[in-house]
Amino acid sequence: MSGYEDERGYRFRRDRAGPESGIRANCILPGLMDTPMAVDTRARASNRSRAEVAAERDARVPLRGRMGTAWDVANAALFLASDEANFITGVALPVDGGSLVRFG
Numbered sequence: 001m002s003g004y005e006d007e008r009g010y011r012f013r014r015d016r017a018g019p020e021s022g023i024r025a026n027c028i029l030p031g032l033m034d035t036p037m038a039v040d041t042r043a044r045a046s047n048r049s050r051a052e053v054a055a056e057r058d059a060r061v062p063l064r065g066r067m068g069t070a071w072d073v074a075n076a077a078l079f080l081a082s083d084e085a086n087f088i089t090g091v092a093l094p095v096d097g098g099s100l101v102r103f104g
Helices: 003-016 036-046 050-058 070-081
Strands: 027-030 092-095
Touching: 027 070, 036 050, 070 092
Parallel strands: 027 092
Antiparallel strands: none
């Protein structure tokens, strides 16, 4: 696909979807999550216990010192889809327990 075709496709989407059309587009950026795919797979691959891998990942999350859950991501999605977020668009919402925040 050429750059021209990419640009043409972008313009097609932009002209038919966006704030002017009432369509909101946001994305969720999940951080470290406590899920079987994330934790159990790493534990098996590294020949370590699930508790050890989970503790290592928990320590990397500034807020509350624990990984997030699927519920944390689901609640963010529910908020963005709700009437309370009807004036929010173009947002990349980190759900990462403060991992993207850097001080100092």
